[in-house]
Amino acid sequence: MKSTHTTPRAVQLAETLDVQAVERELSRLWMENAGGAGASDEEGALMRARVLNLLVYVATNEALEEVNELLSHVTSAHPCRAIVMVAEREAEDVDIEMLVSSYCQSEGGGKERNLCGEQVTLRARGRFSVELPSAAEPLLVPDLPVFLWWRDRPRLNDEVFRKLGHASDRVVFDSADFLEPYRDLLALSALLQKERAAHTGLSDLNWARLTSWRGLLAGFYDVREYRTRLENVDRVRIEYVAPEHKPHEIAPKALILAGWLASRLGWRAAAGQSAEGEAGARTMQVERQGRAITLEFRSVERREAMHGWIARVELLAGADAPSAFVVARSEDGRYLETQVLTGDERVASRLLVGGDKTEPELLGRELEILGHDRIYEEAVHAAALLLEALEGKQKQVGLNPQINTG
Amino acid sequence: MTSPTETFENPLRAGVRLERAAEPCIVTIFGATGDLTRRKLVPALYSLMQQRLLPAEFAILGFSKPEMSDEQFRALLREAFVEYGDKETFDEALWESFAGSLFYMSGDFADAEAFKALGSRLEELDGERGTEGNRIFYFSTAPRFFGLISEQLGEAGLSQGKGWTRVIVEKPFGHDLESARQLNTELAAVFHEEQVYRIDHYLGKETVQNLLVFRFANSIFEPLWNRQYIDHVQITNAEAIGVEGRGAYYEEAGVVRDMIQNHVFQVTSLIAMEPPASLSANGVRDEKIKAMQAVRPIPLKGVDEFAVRGQYGAGYVLGEKVPGYREETGVSPASSTETFAALKLYFDNWRWAGVPFYIRSGKRLPKRVTEIAIQFKEVPHRLFTDTDEPLEPNVLVIRIQPNEGITLRFGAKLPGQMMRIRWVNMDFRYGSSFGVHTPEAYERLLLDCILGDSTLYARRDMTERGWEIVTPILEAWKQSATAFPNYDAGTWGPKAAFELMERDGRRWRRL
Numbered sequence: 001m002k003s004t005h006t007t008p009r010a011v012q013l014a015e016t017l018d019v020q021a022v023e024r025e026l027s028r029l030w031m032e033n034a035g036g037a038g039a040s041d042e043e044g045a046l047m048r049a050r051v052l053n054l055l056v057y058v059a060t061n062e063a064l065e066e067v068n069e070l071l072s073h074v075t076s077a078h079p080c081r082a083i084v085m086v087a088e089r090e091a092e093d094v095d096i097e098m099l100v101s102s103y104c105q106s107e108g109g110g111k112e113r114n115l116c117g118e119q120v121t122l123r124a125r126g127r128f129s130v131e132l133p134s135a136a137e138p139l140l141v142p143d144l145p146v147f148l149w150w151r152d153r154p155r156l157n158d159e160v161f162r163k164l165g166h167a168s169d170r171v172v173f174d175s176a177d178f179l180e181p182y183r184d185l186l187a188l189s190a191l192l193q194k195e196r197a198a199h200t201g202l203s204d205l206n207w208a209r210l211t212s213w214r215g216l217l218a219g220f221y222d223v224r225e226y227r228t229r230l231e232n233v234d235r236v237r238i239e240y241v242a243p244e245h246k247p248h249e250i251a252p253k254a255l256i257l258a259g260w261l262a263s264r265l266g267w268r269a270a271a272g273q274s275a276e277g278e279a280g281a282r283t284m285q286v287e288r289q290g291r292a293i294t295l296e297f298r299s300v301e302r303r304e305a306m307h308g309w310i311a312r313v314e315l316l317a318g319a320d321a322p323s324a325f326v327v328a329r330s331e332d333g334r335y336l337e338t339q340v341l342t343g344d345e346r347v348a349s350r351l352l353v354g355g356d357k358t359e360p361e362l363l364g365r366e367l368e369i370l371g372h373d374r375i376y377e378e379a380v381h382a383a384a385l386l387l388e389a390l391e392g393k394q395k396q397v398g399l400n401p402q403i404n405t406g
Numbered sequence: 407m408t409s410p411t412e413t414f415e416n417p418l419r420a421g422v423r424l425e426r427a428a429e430p431c432i433v434t435i436f437g438a439t440g441d442l443t444r445r446k447l448v449p450a451l452y453s454l455m456q457q458r459l460l461p462a463e464f465a466i467l468g469f470s471k472p473e474m475s476d477e478q479f480r481a482l483l484r485e486a487f488v489e490y491g492d493k494e495t496f497d498e499a500l501w502e503s504f505a506g507s508l509f510y511m512s513g514d515f516a517d518a519e520a521f522k523a524l525g526s527r528l529e530e531l532d533g534e535r536g537t538e539g540n541r542i543f544y545f546s547t548a549p550r551f552f553g554l555i556s557e558q559l560g561e562a563g564l565s566q567g568k569g570w571t572r573v574i575v576e577k578p579f580g581h582d583l584e585s586a587r588q589l590n591t592e593l594a595a596v597f598h599e600e601q602v603y604r605i606d607h608y609l610g611k612e613t614v615q616n617l618l619v620f621r622f623a624n625s626i627f628e629p630l631w632n633r634q635y636i637d638h639v640q641i642t643n644a645e646a647i648g649v650e651g652r653g654a655y656y657e658e659a660g661v662v663r664d665m666i667q668n669h670v671f672q673v674t675s676l677i678a679m680e681p682p683a684s685l686s687a688n689g690v691r692d693e694k695i696k697a698m699q700a701v702r703p704i705p706l707k708g709v710d711e712f713a714v715r716g717q718y719g720a721g722y723v724l725g726e727k728v729p730g731y732r733e734e735t736g737v738s739p740a741s742s743t744e745t746f747a748a749l750k751l752y753f754d755n756w757r758w759a760g761v762p763f764y765i766r767s768g769k770r771l772p773k774r775v776t777e778i779a780i781q782f783k784e785v786p787h788r789l790f791t792d793t794d795e796p797l798e799p800n801v802l803v804i805r806i807q808p809n810e811g812i813t814l815r816f817g818a819k820l821p822g823q824m825m826r827i828r829w830v831n832m833d834f835r836y837g838s839s840f841g842v843h844t845p846e847a848y849e850r851l852l853l854d855c856i857l858g859d860s861t862l863y864a865r866r867d868m869t870e871r872g873w874e875i876v877t878p879i880l881e882a883w884k885q886s887a888t889a890f891p892n893y894d895a896g897t898w899g900p901k902a903a904f905e906l907m908e909r910d911g912r913r914w915r916r917l
Contacts, residue, residue, distance in 0.1 A: 211422065215458050218418035222427050223463055223536060227416060264417045335499065338462055340536075348462040348536055351503035352455070375421030 019138045025100045026118055050117060052367060053140045055148040055164055056084040057132075064121070067151060071119065072103055073360035078367045079117040081141050085132045086123040087160065093126030096135050133163035145169045147367055153177050156187050165200055172366045174205040175252045176308045179245050182387060185252055189384035192377045203366040206253050206308075207376050209356050213310060213327060214260060216338050216352075220315075220325045226340070229325075232317040235294045236261060239312040241302045250282060250297045250390075251308040252383075258295055259383025260375070262286060267293060267382075269389035284390055295386070306333055309356070329354055428454075428856040430463030431540035431569070432531055434524070436555050437547035438468025438479070438510065442576065444486035447546065450848040452487070452504050459853055463536035468510040469524060479510035507535070515551050521562035528564070539569035542855060546576050553592035560596035574603045574855055577668060578659065579864070582880065583873035590866050599866055603855045608669040609862040610847030613810040617676045618690070620804065620812065627802075628681070630782070632757045637799060639677060639763045640779040640915060643670050644771035646723050648895070649745075653736030660743045662880060665767045667872035671698065672864065673806070674763060677778055678753055687860040691868065698871045700755040709882035714902040716746030718770040721895030728770065728895045742890060744883070745769045748903040750910075751875070764907055766914070770895035775917050776806040790825060798829050801915070 056071070058064050064086050071082055099121040120139055124132050140146055148168040154177060155161050165171045178184035192202065221227045240254035261267070267286040281298040300311050312328040324341040336354040340347040357365075419427065433451065435443050454460045468479050484505065488496055511527055513520030532539055543559060545552050552575060559565055559573075575593070580586025593602050608614055621627060630636070643665055649656040656664065675694040682689040704712045719730040732739050746768030753763070782800040790797065801815040812834045820826040854862055892900040898914065907913050 212458060214418070214422050215427075218416060218422050219427060219458065219461055221416045221418055222461055223430055224538065225536070230417070261418075264420065340462070349503075350455075350462045350506070351500055352458065353497075353500065373421065 022098060022100060022120060022139060026102070026120075029100060029102050029118070050079055050081050050141055050144060052078060052080045052144050053146045054078070054080045054082045054367070055136055055140075055146065055168060056082060057148065057150045057152055057160070057164060058084065058086050059152045060088065061086065063151060064123075068119075070360050070363075073358075074363050074367070075103060075117045077364050081117065081139070081144075082119040083136045083139050084119060084121045085136055086121065087129035087132055088123075088125045089129045091125035093128055094124070095128050096122055096124045096131060098122055098135075130160060133160060133167065136164070137167050140167070145370055147172060149173075149363060153179050154184065154188070156184070156191050168200055169370050170201045170203055170366070172203040172205065172363060175256070176206045176209075176243070178243075178252055181243055181246055181249045181252045181255075182391070185255060185380070185387060186384050189380050192380055196372075196377065201370065201372040202376075203369070203373070204256075204376065204380075205359070205362045205366070207256060207373075207379070208362045208365060210253060210257055210260070210310070212336065213257060213313065216327045216336065217261075217313065217315070217325070220338075220340060226323075226325070229317055229323050230265070230315075232319075232323075233265075233293060233315045234291070234318055235296065235314075235316040237296045237298060237312070237314040237316070238310065239298045239300045241306045241309045241311055242299045244307040247299075250299075250387075251310075253308055253310055254297055255383040255387055256379055257310060257313065258297070258386055259381070260379035262386060263375075263378040263382035269386055282390060284386065286386070302331065302333070309333070428460050428464075428853065429540055429569075430461050430535075430537045431542060431856055432465045432467055432528060432535070432537045433542045433544060433852075433856075434467045434469055434528070435544045435546055436469050436515070436551070437545070439470045439472055439474075439482065440546055442546045443468065444483060445490050446846075446848045447544065447852070448483050448508075449487060449491055450846055450852055452501075453846070453849055454853055455504055455507075456500070460856070463538070465507045465509060465531050465535045465537055467524075467527065467531065468508070469513055470510075471512060471514055473512045474510050476509050480505040480508050483508060515547070515554050515558065518558060518561055521558040521564065525562050525564055537569075539567045541567055541569065541571045543571070543573045544576075545573065549576075549578055549580075549589075552589055556593050556596045565596045565601075570601075570858065571597075572601050572603055572855055572858070573597055574605055574852075574863075576605055577607075578663065579604055579668065579869045580873060581658070581663065583870065583877050586869050586873045590870065594866070600860070602866070603860055604864040604866075604869060605851060606668055606672055606862075606864045607847040607851065608672055609864075610849075610851040611806065612850075613804075613806045614673060614676065615862070616810075617673070617804065618685075621676075622681055631780075633759055633761050635782055636761055637781045637783045638761055638910075638912060640781065641670060641674060641677075641763065641765045641777075642779075642915070642917060643765075643767040643776045644774060644898075644917070645769050646771060646774045648718075648728060648731065648770050649734050649737070651735060653734045655736075656745075657737055657741060657743050661745055661747050661767050661769065662876050666747060666749070666765065667876045668864070668869075670765055670767055671872045671875070672868075673776075673778065674698075674751070674765065675868070677780075678758060678763070680757070685861065687863075688865075690861050691865045695865065695867045695871060697753065697755075698868065698875070700753045700758070701871075701875050702752040702754050704875070704878045706878045706882055709879050712750045713879045713882075714746075714748040714900060714906050715744035715883055715888065716748075716768065716893045716900040716903065717741070717743065717890035718745050718768075718893055718895045719891030721770070721897065723770055723772065723896040730891050730895065731770075732891065742883075742887060746771075746893060746899045746903070747879075748899060748906050749879070750906060762910065764912075764914070766899060766903060768899055771898055772896050773917070774808065777917070778804045778806070779915055780804075781912075790827060797827070803915075 056067055058067055064084065067084060075082065100118065101121070102118045122132055122135050146168045148164050148171045150161060150164075150171060150173040154173045154175065175185070175188065195202075221230050236258070238254045238258060240251040243249060243251045265288065267288050270285040270287050270292070281296055283294055283296045286293045286295055302309065302311060310329065312326065315325040317323045322343055324339070326339040326341070328337050328339070329335070330337065334354050336352045337349060338352070339349040435447060437443065448466065451460070451466060455464070474482070484501060487501065509531065511524065513524065528541065531537060541564070543555075543564075545555055547555065556573070565571060573593070580589050621631070675697050678697040679693040680696065682693045717731050720733070721728060731737060731743070731745050732741050737743075746766070748764065748766040751763045751765065752758070753761070780802040782802070784797060784799055788797060798815070798817070803813040803815070805811050805813070814832045815829055816832065817827045818830050820828045851862060854860070904914065
């Protein structure tokens with residue numbers, strides 16, 4: 001499938017935002033794309049397709065260029081009206097300018113139909129940045145779901161983030177971009193707790209990247225014989241590549257993965273039990289019904305592009321029935337290998353495609369979902385409690401609200 | 407507090423968005439060296455594995471006559487995989503890992519000892535691969551072996567195991583009503599109906615599944631979906647290709663056996679059925695068979711009123727000169743096999759009384775298209791009688807291939823002083839709105855079978871009902887000769903097909 005993007009065209013604005021001017025400009029663009037009003041026969045016709053509104057927030061012109069490129073991939077599966085906002089907050093004040101453009105997909109050359117979507121770009125500098133939500137909202141196509149893709153460092157308490165979030169059905173962000181992983185993860189957990197009943201759902205691309213890990217780990221215990229071994233797990237080792245910012249902190253992805261295990265399996269953090277292990281490893285104790293489980297986070301070296309990635313996860317059970325369930329990423333990141341070992345015997349292993357999904361693929365998946373992801377919310381909450389225990393600020397609290405109340 | 411692992415549920419599975427995860431199992435393929443295995447089945451299973459939809463505790467065991475080692479079998483499949491798959495993305499390391507789950511044993515279907523050996527091999531593999539005794543037996547052989555293999559499996563005690571056991575039966579399912587019944591009886595002697603999965607790859611197509619969503623997830627169509635508003639239904643299943651080297655097979659089959667009694671009737675039943683109470687396998691299939699049971703029997707003496715047959719002569723298709731059917735390899739020069747058929751069916755029930763369903767299917771038609779057109783009744787009173795153009799009816803078209811989608815045709819006023827009406831199409835294109843990748847039919851169907859969901863497989867009663875409906879047609883045609891060829895390749899079938907509708911004051915859509 002081939003994608004073409006028209007050159008963005010500026011819309012002249014009066015003093016206040018003129019929605020009609022934008023719509024008029026888009027209509028004119030459509031007429032031109034269609035080759036004039038007469039070009040509407042069966043084969044050559046354009047289809048203006050929109051299944052959702054996509055609000056995109058970026059903070060720089062470079063990010064805008066990247067987003068324009070990425071959007072052409074996303075919109076082939078999710079034709080939409082994209083409203084891209086560029087907020088250069090530190091720049092000198094310049095009022096909002098608006099550009100419209102369209103993008104078309106054609107399945108090869110010639111006579112196939114073109115499927116087209118449209119994009120409105122809003123650019124603001126300095127103090128005018130805070131006006132972006134009020135400029136974007138009137139441009140939403142009525143009655144279609146609204147997604148916000150916050151493609152910048154998540155600013156969970158920021159006014160623009162909050163306003164855009166409230167206008168959206170779902171907010172997509174990436175916790176891999178956390179500037180202060182520990183602080184931001186705790187803030188995220190607090191936000192999720194506060195917004196539990198809110199209409200807007202949150203999507204974390206970092207969580208989406210964990211989907212295959214979770215799937216593979218869960219897959220071990222789809223086998224009835226192995227399921228009972230889950231009860232005996234006494235050590236979990238998570239190897240991760242240090243995050244780009246704050247490399248001495250545990251990568252958010254590793255913490256969220258541990259939080260997921262803890263929330264699903266009803267583990268509680270045991271107070272004052274964290275320790276620095278050898279060679280950059282951090283260990284902590286959790287417990288379930290009096291049984292202790294050691295959680296170990298270990299930072300490993302990989303190439304630069306893999307900052308914050310998970311490298312290996314092991315669920316180990318010792319004593320009576322020794323077993324190991326392992327998912328490991330190959331050093332070059334291309335493969336994921338799963339292994340089951342019982343005693344000294346390797347029972348099953350296999351190699352699967354390993355690279356993370358691309359950003360447009362991840363985003364595309366998130367655009368299929370509306371509403372809250374409770375499993376994620378519980379995983380983040382549990383991750384925050386683990387983190388507090390690691391940092392020694394923790395009260396003894398259950399990690400899975402459902403299991404504790406049930 | 408109960409422990410999360412005491413229950414049968416896997417506590418880690420909740421919310422993992424990998425859709426559906428399969429249980430460990432071994433898929434035994436009979437006819438493992440054949441084309442279907444190499445081109446479709448193994449690539450589909452590989453793809454499911456890479457999508458993480460299959461567990462590591464999984465194995466494929468090929469069973470065929472030629473002597474071959476596991477290694478030779480793997481090499482054979484690898485070759486086909488590279489040839490028919492995407493060469494660019496082929497990855498040796500991934501293939502090697504997958505090939506570790508491929509095994510082979512040679513055996514004759516008539517040899518009871520071979521099936522005993524098969525039993526032992528499966529148990530061995532259960533131990534090595536952790537497959538928990540769950541088994542699928544895939545009959546990918548010539549249909550004449552289906553009964554025999556089934557019997558041998560029963561004799562060898564392989565019809566039930568310590569896990570679940572399922573069989574997948576490839577098409578064609580019988581040659582006529584009697585042989586279909588016999589095959590069903592042979593299968594039923596060994597397996598319960600819930601264990602039998604009769605494949606109809608048409609049902610694995612995304613758009614066919616979308617028919618259920620279209621009809622039963624939207625409230626605006628269902629009130630119109632009956633004799634009050636619908637004038638008639640047209641179902642077209644056209645292929646531009648000829649018999650493509652399968653002349654010998656096609657000589658025995660013909661389009662009624664090859665396409666209509668199975669694929670086309672499956673689609674027809676989805677249009678005609680009542681809303682099911684649930685999406686369970688039997689919930690849907692009960693309603694489908696109920697609809698097909700309402701099809702009015704075609705009288706043996708009056709077949710010509712309801713059915714038309716055709717056979718193509720030489721002609722031009724898509725700008726190329728092509729030979730006639732009788733000149734194809736493996737085809738008799740005096741062949742009386744039909745390559746085209748058009749039928750008129752009535753459903754004698756409340757919903758459809760008096761609404762004809764016209765069905766046409768054929769080879770070497772001008773283009774490849776499968777669609778269902780629901781033609782609505784004319785408006786009850788002609789308000790715009792002074793316009794020159796006749797009023798056209800509203801049509802709802804559901805296209806299954808190519809360009810899967812839905813089109814609604816309605817009238818709109820032409821801009822200007824005059825009251826003139828132009829008919830416009832409102833289009834929804836399935837592929838365009840929801841991305842490009844839709845799973846291969848075989849992937850979907852194999853996964854469904856592993857998961858124990860037989861909704862998209864044909865049930866015994868449906869296979870027999872399909873044959874019951876077409877039996878008088880096949881009988882009558884056998885008894886009387888007709889002048890073949892009677893349509894040129896690249897045209898929409900014989901004149902009689904047009905007359906079938908014109909007699910009723912209707913016409914086929916121009917496609």
